Amino acid sequence: MSDQPSLFDEEMLPQPSVPVSSARTERAPAKAKTGAEGSRQTLRVLHSSDWHLGRLLYGQKRYDEFAAFLDWMLAQIEHLNVEVLLIAGDLFDTTTPSNRAQALYYRFLHQVARSRCRHVVIIGGNHDSPSFLNAPSGLLKALDVHVVGAACDNPADEVVLLKAENGAPEAIICAVPYLRDRDIRQSEAGESLEDKDRKLVQGIREHYAQVCVAAEELRESLQVDVPLIGMGHLFAAGGKTLDGDGVRDLYVGSLAQVGVDAFPDCLDYVALGHLHVPQAVSGCEQIRYSGSPLAMGFGEAKQQKSLCLIEFEGRRPQLELIDIPRFQRLERIKGDQAQLSAALDKLAQEQTSIWLEVLYEGEQVAADLRDWLEQHTDGTQLTILRVRNNRVVERILARSGEEETLDDLEPMQVFERALELHQVPETQQDELKRLFGSVLQSMAEQDHRAE
Incomplete structure (x- = not known):
């Protein structure tokens, strides 16, 4: 039970020293401007998603990485004068997160509540348990942390009004969580997969339309022209993924993906989650995936992770990407035994913690490859998490006459x-x-x- 400490045990969590800023464009944080009547004209919003707290990488626990990222982001919130934090789903990697993953989550929210950030808005993702996220929502709301873990019966309940320190409205959030199949579609006997796809996409469109209508009605009733910001956890058409990034199909047996036209024009910015590669959707810079903060697999090892900082002047958003430092180095090396030996020696000389994926491509079978690698890295800061001996795999497949394994199939x-x-x-x-x-x-x- 050593990895299941109390939720309130702060001693278990590391307190890393991390750089304060790694923004791509260095600039001093500006204070919010006010108009002639004291109404807020600018608003700083930070968009993040897909933390996957508790996720393992080939059996390796990553709690130190998660803690380092959250501490770094807290420093960014202070340094950049962030006023609103949006987290677009998949906070946890499973619906039953460990005590340690929960402790990271609640400790972070407690620290944000003590910072200059006034509001946190969280939506559930496909990896999250809606009931787990929603359970403390009443308590968290007292800290100005707004949680929408699952689709609501009344779309207006997914509309969150954010107020400034003086009580004036400053933004309206359409906090649409991951929409499960049962939330947006009724299954019918005899329907084809094409019918299912069409109904899923139509259901998502209609849900966003209903939530945005409620948001616009609220804005009109308040007689204020504040930003209207959408959130979502879905797969937008044209989105990029990488092998081994852990992104699940949202609707099993379906290729349903929504286009940018699913998001009503009234939305000034759309903060999306689910895809781990930071990207704009179909070239629309105001509709973005922030991407995951950590590399979720070795295929992402060289990818620059980032947060989205959006500064609103009135309802006009200005975007800046904030580079996330790497908290644990990942490397993929490949070659024959001599090439692997040279690569390992070079990495060992750097005397830094590196997690490795090794792809053996030599002519000999090298059945004792794993033992050889362990001996070669003994006494170094190199940790081998995955070994793939392509020669052994090819020989086994040749015997079976097959070109694939069960792992290759859905x-x-x-x-x-x-x-x-x-x-x-x-x-x-x-x-x-x-x-x-x-x-x-x-x-x-x-x-x-x-x-």
Whole structure:
């Protein structure tokens, strides 16, 4: 139970010393401007997502990295005079986060509440438990932390009004969480996968439209022209992913992706989560994924992670990307035994902690590769997390006559091959695939904390 300490045990969390600023464009933080009648004209918003607290990397715990990132971001909030923090889903990696992951989360929110940041708005992602996020929402609201863990029956309940210190409205947030299949679509017997995709996209569009109508009505009733900011956790068409980044299909058996036209024109900025690569959606700079703060796999090892800082002048957003420092170095090396030996020796000379993925590409099978690597890195700060011996893999596949392994296949692909193997008539396959997809979807969306 050493990795399950009390939620209130702050001694377990490291207090790293991190740089205060790594913004791509260095500039002194500006204080908020006020108009002739004292109304706020500028607002600084920080957009983050996909923390995946508690996530392992090939069995390696990463709590020190998560703690270092959160401490660094807290320093950025102070340094940049951030007034609103948006977290667009997937705060945790599983629906049952460990005590240590929870401690990181609550400790951070407690520290933000004591900072100059006035508001935090959090939405649930597909990895999060809606009931877990929502459970303390009433208590967190007293700290100006607003949580929307799941879609609400009344779309207006996903509209969050933020007020300045003087009580005047300063922004309206359309806090739309990850929309589960059951939230936006009714399954019908005999529907095709194309019908499912169409209904999912239509359901997402309609939900955003309803929430934005409620937000515009609120803004009109207040007679203020404050920014209207959207949030979401979804896969937008044209979004980029990387191999091994851990991004799950949102709707099993479906390729449903929404276009930028799903977000109503009234939104001045849209803060998205789910994809781990920082990016604008279809060239629209005001509709963005902040990306994950840490590399979620070795495929992201060389990728620059960032936060989105948005400064509003009235309703006009100005974007700046804030580079996130690397808290744990990841490296992927490949080659034959001599090339690997040279690469390991070079990395060891740097005398810094490095986690490695090793791809062996030599002509010999090298069945004892793992033992050799462990001996070669003994006494260094190199930690080997994954070894792939391509020669052994090729030999095994050659024996089986196959060009792939079970790990290469998605569950639906395995099911489709089972249908072919058992010679199920094609006239029955679509319905069976639909039913199997529904089972997978139900498993993926099950909230283990709900009662």
